[in-house]
Amino acid sequence: MTNGTGDEIAETLGLLLRRSTREQLHAQLTEGLGEAVDQLTYPVLSGLARTGSCSAADLGREIGLDRTTVTRRADRLQQAGLLHRTPDPADARATLLALTAAGEETVRATRRRLAARIETSLSAWPEADARDFSRLLRRFVEEGPFADAPSH
Amino acid sequence: MTNGTGDEIAETLGLLLRRSTREQLHAQLTEGLGEAVDQLTYPVLSGLARTGSCSAADLGREIGLDRTTVTRRADRLQQAGLLHRTPDPADARATLLALTAAGEETVRATRRRLAARIETSLSAWPEADARDFSRLLRRFVEEGPFADAPSH
């Protein structure tokens, strides 16, 4: 293994993290999508899009938040019409959270904006490089040091 | 340009972001380095390592925090002996923040742990892939959609 590759990637990842968590970026990606969508509520929206209809507790486990925090954020999204609650038909205690059509469209629009932005930047790259990067990044995330099940 | 590359990278980046901001990861990387180093104070420590000795206002601009927030976090780090304040010899109003030897060692130790973790994961990769990934990731961060000066 080449010494220094880990250092280089660590430094670059740090830079990426700093850049991508900028408030300005989030504001651009969600501009015009309503007051309710911000850095706090979007993870709930996005997580729910990923998991599909589920309980607040499950969603909290998925995105690493306390159950009550999810409830409060979901309140805001529900009020904005992006999310709705339905009693779980299989369990009368449980309440299922699910996106409304407007909520799904919000998530789609945001992801579309991000993808377009990435695609624009990559248009200057040789196509082979873009494909390689996509493939290697995917592998890094799936199997790499941040994978769900630590390999060691 | 291949359609879908932007989508794929966007999704993978989202996954990476979720994984890498997990509290558990940060706890592992800073374990045993003292109570004062946490998710709040580390950006100050790390930012100061990058910029070198500078004022609280400058550091705030660098890492995207309010001046007063930097001051408060710096207080904790100073109390732990990781950072010290010196009056700016060139400007009697200003106070320069700088890492102590212990502070620099803390940053080094953390980065070393992250680099080692990455290197371990990459040891299973063909060396050419690892080098390609490092290079492409660097280019993506430097010139990509999150670069400092937007290209469009």
Next chain:
DNA sequence: GCGAAAGCGTGCCTCGCGCACGCTAATCTG
């Protein structure tokens, strides 16, 4: 020189978060 501006630290207010509580419903047990 003198007013405007910059830099710093601190008091106050606001807001988000997690814990604890009370409630309802499902599940377990004898």
Next chain:
DNA sequence: CAGATTAGCGTGCGCGAGGCACGCTTTCGC
């Protein structure tokens, strides 16, 4: 089948972090 335990939900409450405004000192422009 009835009582007890557990799981799920929403909400009141205390705590901690962040931003604004203020007062102070020093520097800069005219």
